[in-house]
Amino acid sequence: MMEYSVQKLKEFRGELDDLIWLHWEEIALNKDQINLDPDWDKYEEGDRNGHIVWITCRHKGILVGYSAWFLTKHLHYKNHTWAYNDIIYLKKEHRKGRNGLGLIRYSEYVMKLLGADKIAWHVKSTHDWTPILRRMGYGLEDMTMGKVV
Numbered sequence: 673m674m675e676y677s678v679q680k681l682k683e684f685r686g687e688l689d690d691l692i693w694l695h696w697e698e699i700a701l702n703k704d705q706i707n708l709d710p711d712w713d714k715y716e717e718g719d720r721n722g723h724i725v726w727i728t729c730r731h732k733g734i735l736v737g738y739s740a741w742f743l744t745k746h747l748h749y750k751n752h753t754w755a756y757n758d759i760i761y762l763k764k765e766h767r768k769g770r771n772g773l774g775l776i777r778y779s780e781y782v783m784k785l786l787g788a789d790k791i792a793w794h795v796k797s798t799h800d801w802t803p804i805l806r807r808m809g810y811g812l813e814d815m816t817m818g819k820v821v
Contacts, residue, residue: 674771675730676778681719684728685712687735695761699799702820718742725755727782729762729775737762737771739779743786755788773804780808 681688696708718724723744729737739760746754760779762772783791793810795802802812 673731674736674766674774675733676775677728677730678782679726679728681712681716681724681726684726684735685716688738691735691738691761691763694763695759698764699796701796701798701818705820715740724758725782725786727775727779729766729771731766736766737775739775741779741783743783743788746790752789753787755783755786755791757791757793759794772801776804776808 692710693708696703700706700708715724719726723742725741725743727739727741728735729739737760740758742754742756742758744754744756746752757779760775762775766772780791791810792813793805795805802810
């Protein structure tokens with residue numbers, strides 16, 4: 673059974689390295705030009721001030737997944753709080769049954785609990801899981817185009 677919880681980055685940072693690399697290897701684009709190099713100091717600062725929220729997913733106490741969120745007042749709508757998903761990952765061997773859906777639902781629950789008026793998920797076009805989000809009532813709102821220069 674999966675256990676989902678909100679954790680401070682400093683509580684599990686040492687467990688995160690292997691998962692971050694697996695995540696990067698699986699989904700990153702332009703790996704030959706852009707190396708993985710997280711700014712852990714900025715992540716920790718955001719975690720301390722409440723602007724970044726980490727949700728962990730554990731199986732038998734072992735970290736097998738996470739979702740990280742930017743939680744902030746929107747610059748266009750200062751009276752509203754937006755929750756932007758930064759990253760979400762679940763180890764391949766745990767992507768069965770309702771494990772992934774559990775992480776998504778728990779993430780949504782936490783963002784609502786923390787006062788989000790709007791939730792936006794980051795979905796790679798090359799790893800499209802929008803059908804799950806559509807079934808949960810989410811809709812396409814924006815698209816992002818990218819180019820390495």
